[in-house]
Amino acid sequence: xxxxxxxxxxxxxxxxxxxGILHVLNGLSLHxxxxxxxxxxxxxxxxxTTLLKTIAMILPAPAAQVPAGSVCLESVDILKDRRRxxxxxxxxxxxxxxxxxxxxxxxxxxxTFMADILKNxxxxxxxxxxxxxxxxxxEKVSMPSPERVxxxxxxxxxxxxxxxxxxAMCLLKDVRLILADEPTTSLDVTIEEQILELLNDLVVKGxxxxxxxxxxxxxxxxxxxxVCVMYAGEIIETGASKRVFxxxxxxxxxxxxxxTPKLSGEGISDGIAGELPSYLTPPDGCRFAPRCPSCLPICxxxxxxxxxxxxxxxxxxxxxxxxxENGE
Amino acid sequence: MSTTGETLLEVRNLRKQFxxxxxxxIAVAGVTFRIDNSEIFGLVGESGSGKSTVGxxxxxxxxxxxxxxxxxxxxxxxxxxxRSQQLKREIQMVFQDPGGSxxxxxxxxxxxxxxxxxxxxxxxxxxxxxxxxxxxGKVGLPLSYLEKYPQAIGGGEKQLVCIAxxxxxxxxxIVLDEPTSALDVSIQAKISNTLLELQREFGLSYLFITHNLxxxxxxxxxxxxxxxxxxxxxxxxxxxxxxxLHPYTQMLLSSIPVMSEAEEQYKPQEVKSVGEIPNPIHxxxxxxxxxxxxxxxxxxxxxxxxxxxxxxxxxxxCHLHKAPA
Numbered sequence: 001x002x003x004x005x006x007x008x009x010x011x012x013x014x015x016x017x018x019x020g021i022l023h024v025l026n027g028l029s030l031h032x033x034x035x036x037x038x039x040x041x042x043x044x045x046x047x048x049t050t051l052l053k054t055i056a057m058i059l060p061a062p063a064a065q066v067p068a069g070s071v072c073l074e075s076v077d078i079l080k081d082r083r084r085x086x087x088x089x090x091x092x093x094x095x096x097x098x099x100x101x102x103x104x105x106x107x108x109x110x111x112t113f114m115a116d117i118l119k120n121x122x123x124x125x126x127x128x129x130x131x132x133x134x135x136x137x138x139e140k141v142s143m144p145s146p147e148r149v150x151x152x153x154x155x156x157x158x159x160x161x162x163x164x165x166x167x168a169m170c171l172l173k174d175v176r177l178i179l180a181d182e183p184t185t186s187l188d189v190t191i192e193e194q195i196l197e198l199l200n201d202l203v204v205k206g207x208x209x210x211x212x213x214x215x216x217x218x219x220x221x222x223x224x225x226x227v228c229v230m231y232a233g234e235i236i237e238t239g240a241s242k243r244v245f246x247x248x249x250x251x252x253x254x255x256x257x258x259x260t261p262k263l264s265g266e267g268i269s270d271g272i273a274g275e276l277p278s279y280l281t282p283p284d285g286c287r288f289a290p291r292c293p294s295c296l297p298i299c300x301x302x303x304x305x306x307x308x309x310x311x312x313x314x315x316x317x318x319x320x321x322x323x324x325e326n327g328e
Numbered sequence: 329m330s331t332t333g334e335t336l337l338e339v340r341n342l343r344k345q346f347x348x349x350x351x352x353x354i355a356v357a358g359v360t361f362r363i364d365n366s367e368i369f370g371l372v373g374e375s376g377s378g379k380s381t382v383g384x385x386x387x388x389x390x391x392x393x394x395x396x397x398x399x400x401x402x403x404x405x406x407x408x409x410x411r412s413q414q415l416k417r418e419i420q421m422v423f424q425d426p427g428g429s430x431x432x433x434x435x436x437x438x439x440x441x442x443x444x445x446x447x448x449x450x451x452x453x454x455x456x457x458x459x460x461x462x463x464x465g466k467v468g469l470p471l472s473y474l475e476k477y478p479q480a481i482g483g484g485e486k487q488l489v490c491i492a493x494x495x496x497x498x499x500x501x502i503v504l505d506e507p508t509s510a511l512d513v514s515i516q517a518k519i520s521n522t523l524l525e526l527q528r529e530f531g532l533s534y535l536f537i538t539h540n541l542x543x544x545x546x547x548x549x550x551x552x553x554x555x556x557x558x559x560x561x562x563x564x565x566x567x568x569x570x571x572x573l574h575p576y577t578q579m580l581l582s583s584i585p586v587m588s589e590a591e592e593q594y595k596p597q598e599v600k601s602v603g604e605i606p607n608p609i610h611x612x613x614x615x616x617x618x619x620x621x622x623x624x625x626x627x628x629x630x631x632x633x634x635x636x637x638x639x640x641x642x643x644x645x646c647h648l649h650k651a652p653a
Contacts, residue, residue, distance in 0.1 A: 161604075256514060261516075262591055263541070
């Protein structure tokens with residue numbers, strides 16, 4: 001856990017649409033160390049996928065603009081030097097998407113997908129070697145009867161098996177960073193557990209880094225070292241997963257956790273009133289201010305800076321800045 | 329959170345088979361349960377377990393291939409087209425995807441006026457207007473929403489419109505088919521609370537179909553677990569979580585990722601999740617769960633277990649558990 005693999009600094013991403021400009025990501029900073037598992041949580045539409053797409057360099061080209069910020073992967077700024085950036089990203093990053101059905105071409109067999117990835121290896125593989133590598137990858141994801149799967153079309157596989165294929169495809173290249181965009185949302189709870197455990201094993205054993213985006217807060221708690229809470233294109237709280245889940249600091253995080261039904265059955269809170277602000281005209285101050293139950297006058301005017309509370313938890317909230325000025 | 333103990337709906341040995349290109353798909357293979365007046369009954373299972381099919385048959389989307397559905401003692405096992413107006417008023421349904429179940433070309437006013445025009449005495453003019461206003465007020469949406477189109481409002485609000493539409497006919501029983509699974513947690517909380525309030529206010533009964541066990545824990549009075557078209561276990565919710573008996577229930581409970589150490593203690597001893605739900609076209613012989621069961625015995629592979637009452641109101645369908653003598 002020493003050197004930084006990915007470093008994102010004050011990144012902004014805008015989308016140009018008919019109505020104007022959507023200011024989605026707003027000065028977001030994030031870093032991922034080698035071998036670190038980072039969780040990313042937040043409501044739908046808070047920019048989680050946009051962030052992952054920026055890292056993977058697959059933002060829709062003319063619509064999305066990056067007006068500010070840098071994304072450094074292995075000390076290459078992939079936004080400035082696109083040519084070298086693409087090479088670095090393709091060698092080091094691979095992404096698992098939410099819907100395995102939509103991310104596999106229905107007209108091709110698993111063998112074709114996998115062969116496509118192997119084509120870009122620096123050293124050429126013989127036909128036999130290729131097959132061996134593919135089978136190994138499928139075995140690693142504990143796929144039942146890999147030989148048969150290799151010649152199957154996606155439609156012949158179940159949802160869990162399709163997601164296993166996607167993960168196996170990630171393993172064909174020795175990538176250093178895995179971007180998992182809600183890998184289990186479309187799966188059942190028993191299958192979800194299997195897939196998450198598998199992914200976790202592969203990441204930990206392979207010494208890889210991972211950014212895990214998920215709505216399943218429990219899964220994020222179990223599988224990540226550090227968690228970032230996103231709201232409306234900003235990271236509002238980050239800290240060690242155990243800490244954040246144990247004692248959330250930001251009012252949004254608290255509301256989010258309260259709204260999640262618990263197994264202990266203490267009832268459900270009313271959720272957080274209101275909805276995400278429009279990205280066309282986001283609030284000037286804290287983006288959460290219009291929904292915040294403990295909003296201060298200062299919140300509507302100025303953006304909160306990031307403050308470290310109780311040792312290792314970074315929070316962007318005026319509640320904590322003013323506390324500090326008052327000497328706690 | 330109390331029920332009157334009077335049976336509202338009873339399902340006996342319900343079966344449904346779909347004939348597909350690949351053979352007969354037995355979606356529901358003999359399901360028996362009852363729902364009391366003012367009770368929230370939860371039906372849980374993985375996708376493909378047949379839980380939505382059960383809900384659809386109760387709501388009259390299609391007829392069964394055997395068994396009975398009794399509503400207030402009267403057999404209603406027929407598709408909606410053959411049901412009486414009175415019955416259609418009584419049983420309503422809310423679907424999983426609120427976007428897909430509202431007509432995008434109609435305003436909320438038009439959507440909500442439809443059930444009144446069909447079922448109510450007040451078919452036009454001021455009366456209708458008042459009814460629509462009451463309906464949207466019941467779910468706590470502002471009147472200005474009546475002029476909006478579904479695409480202009482959020483997912484949670486769409487679902488509230490669907491609930492208002494279901495309530496428009498003054499039903500006593502609503503089938504909720506995964507009403508919150510397409511929504512974010514903060515919105516899910518709002519919808520669940522609205523549903524609970526409405527249930528208490530109007531004494532409604534719900535069949536709550538979901539795969540989210542945490543929701544079940546917080547909303548539902550009695551729970552049934554469904555696997556491959558059959559019920560594995562039925563019990564009052566509190567007992568269901570404190571003393572799960574069927575291995576599949578234990579597997580489900582131990583698979584839930586939870587958010588705190590305190591919740592961790594509610595999980596049963598780890599039953600590791602292995603395998604996937606079999607194809608219902610090729611059902612395994614014997615107990616449907618034996619292919620994944622960690623406690624599988626020889627008898628499980630050949631003989632189907634029967635539902636037995638282990639404790640009062642706690643039923644389980646597994647060879648491991650014998651009825652108390």
